[in-house]
Amino acid sequence: MDAQQVAKTMTGTPRHIAVVALRRSGTTALWRLLRQDTRYTCYDEPFSHLLDDLPSDNEKQTRAEYIELYEHDPERFRSLYAPIRRGEEVSRQLTAAQERYLKFLLEGGSVAFDTTRCMGKIPALHSVIPGAVMVHLFRHPIAFASSHLQPSDSFDPLGIRKSWNRRTALTRRGRFNGWGMEELARGPHFAATSALLADVGVRLPTPGERVPAFYRLLAIWLAAYRLAEHDGRQSYGERFLSLSFEDFCREPDLWTARIQDLAQVDRTSLDASWLKRASKGLQPGAPQWAEGARWVGFNEEELDRFFSDEASE
Structure with a gap:
């Protein structure tokens, strides 16, 4: 229409x-x-x-x-x-x-x-x-995971935490709970989260699996994406x-x-002059992102859309 x-x-x-x-x-x-x-x-x-x-x-x-x-x-x-x-x-x-x-x-x-x-x-x-x-x-998905790995509202006047977050973004196994995702991905609600993700073909690492934290964030992102789109x-x-x-x-x-x-309303102009350009996230060209995405269950079409060379530009 x-x-x-x-x-x-x-x-x-x-x-x-x-x-x-x-x-x-x-x-x-x-x-x-x-x-x-x-x-x-x-x-x-x-x-x-x-x-x-x-x-x-x-x-x-x-x-x-x-x-x-x-x-x-x-x-x-x-x-x-x-x-x-x-x-x-x-x-x-x-x-x-x-x-x-x-x-x-x-x-x-x-x-x-x-x-x-x-x-x-x-x-x-x-x-x-x-x-x-x-x-x-x-x-x-890279920007989403990066945001949770490096929360923007952390009290960090000297920038020490921000620097550490950036250096360890693709290697550390925890510390991504600024907005509660760690509670879902390996905390008290892991079993329910894992079952929901499995329903749409997404693999959530078990709490004991030695994988980077961003794997868990990509898993939640992918499941939410598939559920909402379908x-x-x-x-x-x-x-x-x-x-x-x-x-x-x-x-x-x-x-x-x-x-x-x-919504079936007449178009009206809204002021978006304050809106900033979206961040690409931490190290968007790093191959670890695609490796993690494949591990949790991104299919070839999803990998091509979000993790191809063109998608990272």
């Missing part, structure tokens, strides 16, 4: 927009852009456990929408708020309480939200918001958009226009 055909169908309330990704994939940047569209109420990470301390704001100042909702009826918000805790991230389902909470967020009109805790939950989201636009936002298209059809963070940073106007078309 081209833009002209979409425009002819634009009627009624704008469709909800759901952005699904892994942590450190650019969701906050896309959310900040969508937040400029006053036709939407935009919720950043509605399933985060960090909303426990509302009505306090956070350092990123992403909670204005929650604070307004909370202050309207604090008792109701607290009774319905249902975060996705760490171990629940690898479940394919939303709990009944999480479904009720999501429906509560949708009560006030058109909503856009991003979530990094639903890697296998797109069919469950579809059962609640079948008419939404589903955006799968993904970062290049389930997104199957559940949402033409209203599913697969979007790399790198492409989004290169042409934000193009991609926001496509999202607006799918």
Whole structure:
């Protein structure tokens, strides 16, 4: 369906927009852009456990929408708020309480939200918001793994930790838990994570296997990618958009226009002048990346797309 055909169908309330990704994939940047569209109420990470301390704001100042909702009826918000805790991230389902909470967020009109805790939950989201636009936002696997191996928010005034992170990125076996991935990949939730990954043909190293930490990160990335690409298209059809963070940073106007078309709203210009070019990650040309990718289960097509010489340029 081209833009002209979409425009002819634009009627009624704008469709909800759901952005699904892994942590450190650019969701906050896309959310900040969508937040400029006053036709939407935009919720950043509605399933985060960090909303426990509302009505306090956070350092990123992403909670204005929650604070307004909370202050309207604090008792109701607290009774319905249902975060996705760490171990629940690898479940394919939303709990009944999480479904009720999501429906509560949708009560006030058109909503856009991003979530990094639903890697296998797109069919469950579809059962609640079948008419939404589903955006799968993904970062290049090398950049994704590098981000977890070198967290940008580490307290490191002298740069000592950053230097160590860079030197050991392709060799160290641990220390990648800035955003909880180590808990999933070899911590208390390993068995559930491993089972989910095995369902889509991905090998997660066992906790005792002596492999670099980035193997575990690539395994989680690949499983999340396959789940979202398959389930997104199957559940949402033409209203599913697969979007790399790198492409989004290169042409934000193009991609926001496509999202607006799918949501059946008139295109409106959003200011993306603050958006930076996407990083390629640590040592993107190193052969170890492709070796690790092959080990965890990237097929030839996926290897060619993400680890060929052209892909690293």
